[in-house]
Amino acid sequence: MSLMRFLLIACFSMAFFSSRLVATEPGRQPNVILFVADDLGYGDISPYGGWIQTPNLERLAKSGVQFMDFHTSATVCSPTRAGLLTGLYQQRLGIPGVLLADPSRAEHFGGMASEHTTIAEVFREHGYRTAIFGKWHLGYQPQHNPTLHGFDEFRGFVSGNIDYQSHIDVMGREDWWLNKQRKPERGYLTDLISAHAVQFIQENAKRPFFLYLPHHAPHLPFQGPGDPADRTVGGKFPVAGSVKDRKRAYREMVQSMDQGVGAIMRVLKKQGIEESTMIWFFSDNGALRIGSNAPLRGYKAEDWEGGHRVPSIFSWPGHVAPRKTDALTSTLDVMPTVLDLAGIRYSGKTDGVDLSQLLLQGTAISKDRRLFWRGDQSHAWKGAAMREGPMKLVIEGGGNSRTRRPNIYLFDLSRDLGEQHNLAGQRPAEAKRMLGELSNWYKQVSEAQRN
Numbered sequence: 400m401s402l403m404r405f406l407l408i409a410c411f412s413m414a415f416f417s418s419r420l421v422a423t424e425p426g427r428q429p430n431v432i433l434f435v436a437d438d439l440g441y442g443d444i445s446p447y448g449g450w451i452q453t454p455n456l457e458r459l460a461k462s463g464v465q466f467m468d469f470h471t472s473a474t475v476c477s478p479t480r481a482g483l484l485t486g487l488y489q490q491r492l493g494i495p496g497v498l499l500a501d502p503s504r505a506e507h508f509g510g511m512a513s514e515h516t517t518i519a520e521v522f523r524e525h526g527y528r529t530a531i532f533g534k535w536h537l538g539y540q541p542q543h544n545p546t547l548h549g550f551d552e553f554r555g556f557v558s559g560n561i562d563y564q565s566h567i568d569v570m571g572r573e574d575w576w577l578n579k580q581r582k583p584e585r586g587y588l589t590d591l592i593s594a595h596a597v598q599f600i601q602e603n604a605k606r607p608f609f610l611y612l613p614h615h616a617p618h619l620p621f622q623g624p625g626d627p628a629d630r631t632v633g634g635k636f637p638v639a640g641s642v643k644d645r646k647r648a649y650r651e652m653v654q655s656m657d658q659g660v661g662a663i664m665r666v667l668k669k670q671g672i673e674e675s676t677m678i679w680f681f682s683d684n685g686a687l688r689i690g691s692n693a694p695l696r697g698y699k700a701e702d703w704e705g706g707h708r709v710p711s712i713f714s715w716p717g718h719v720a721p722r723k724t725d726a727l728t729s730t731l732d733v734m735p736t737v738l739d740l741a742g743i744r745y746s747g748k749t750d751g752v753d754l755s756q757l758l759l760q761g762t763a764i765s766k767d768r769r770l771f772w773r774g775d776q777s778h779a780w781k782g783a784a785m786r787e788g789p790m791k792l793v794i795e796g797g798g799n800s801r802t803r804r805p806n807i808y809l810f811d812l813s814r815d816l817g818e819q820h821n822l823a824g825q826r827p828a829e830a831k832r833m834l835g836e837l838s839n840w841y842k843q844v845s846e847a848q849r850n
Contacts, residue, residue, distance in 0.1 A: 429715070429740065502539075521549070529608070533555045533612055564587060589659060620640030624655055704816070769836070809823040
């Protein structure tokens with residue numbers, strides 16, 4: 400090939416690529432929509448070969464980047480959400496575990512503190528309209544309300560789970576809010592979240608917006624759109640719901656959420672802002688046993704891969720090339736990534752990695768990247784894990800009943816995704832080194848909270 404021909408092709412390629420990065424409206428900052436499913440497993444949805452057909456999520460995956468090694472920063476609800484909204488390990492925020500609805504428990508009174516900057520606050524400071532529709536679960540007290548943490552509008556619930564029909568929480572209290580006031584609203588929960596999202600997009604189509612959609616589906620109670628309410632104010636009811644065929648209800652819950660994804664994709668296209676809007680869909684942790692984390696080991700609240708490796712899809716039509724990536728990534732990366740893609744410089748600290756070049760150009764991230772998990776705050780190991788490239792260390796809580804020492808596992812996930820072959824005995828030096836790094840990390844994040 401002649402030099403001139405090479406240069407012409409190179410110039411054309413650069414011009415084409417550059418044109419793909421221009422928003423529909425020149426000079427306009429892109430919109431950002433975050434979909435967060437609740438307890439959705441790696442093997443639940445069809446883009447990941449799952450048992451539930453989700454055609455709209457398939458469309459989303461075909462139009463964007465599908466992450467195959469994406470992880471939540473925790474294995475349960477509240478801490479993952481805290482890490483997501485701040486880009487910081489939740490231990491730094493004092494939210495290492497679930498914030499419980501029961502006021503007799505100390506965990507009921509924790510929540511997002513005002514000194515911690517959220518992604519919504521940053522977007523709002525840069526002229527974005529911000530909203531959350533769905534599950535908050537980052538504090539029950541007035542000072543924890545989402546409107547005090549960067550959101551212009553909040554419609555949803557503050558607890559960990561509510562009845563999909565009556566919107567009553569596990570303590571028998573009404574839990575549906577408009578900003579700072581309880582305001583009951585009729586309708587199936589998942590459909591309400593989607594309807595409010597569509598309306599918000601229609602009202603804000605001509606200005607940049609940040610829309611956070613933390614869905615409840617498919618978290619218990621297991622109720623499809625046609626199932627009756629179980630919970631009443633002050634009443635007694637089965638926490639997981641009265642439906643006999645829970646598998647059917649679970650499938651319908653996921654499909655209802657998928658339909659909402661489709662409705663939002665359609666309104667973006669109708670408003671002419673499809674190429675001005677980035678969408679990121681993922682779960683807050685792995686599935687319970689009723690769902691599927693296949694081919695992974697373990698479930699929600701466990702440190703095996705099934706507890707924290709989740710489906711994750713990023714779509715920005717006209718900006719990112721459709722493909723799959725095996726990069727080791729995390730919910731901690733969401734905040735620094737979307738801020739950078741929106742052209743916003745954030746000077747605050749995050750524990751995440753900016754994935755913008757991975758998304759836009761396919762640039763690789765470090766193969767030695769480390770991720771850590773630990774839900775317990777005591778000094779005794781109750782369960783923890785660490786990733787370093789393909790290697791994973793797992794500390795199993797409880798451990799040996801005779802010695803009272805925790806069980807230590809080491810896996811090479813590039814060869815053993817199901818975590819079946821413990822290499823700790825064969826590679827003790829590596830296991831010891833990673834254990835030391837895990838301990839040092841935990842000491843660091845714990846001291847950050849105490850200070």
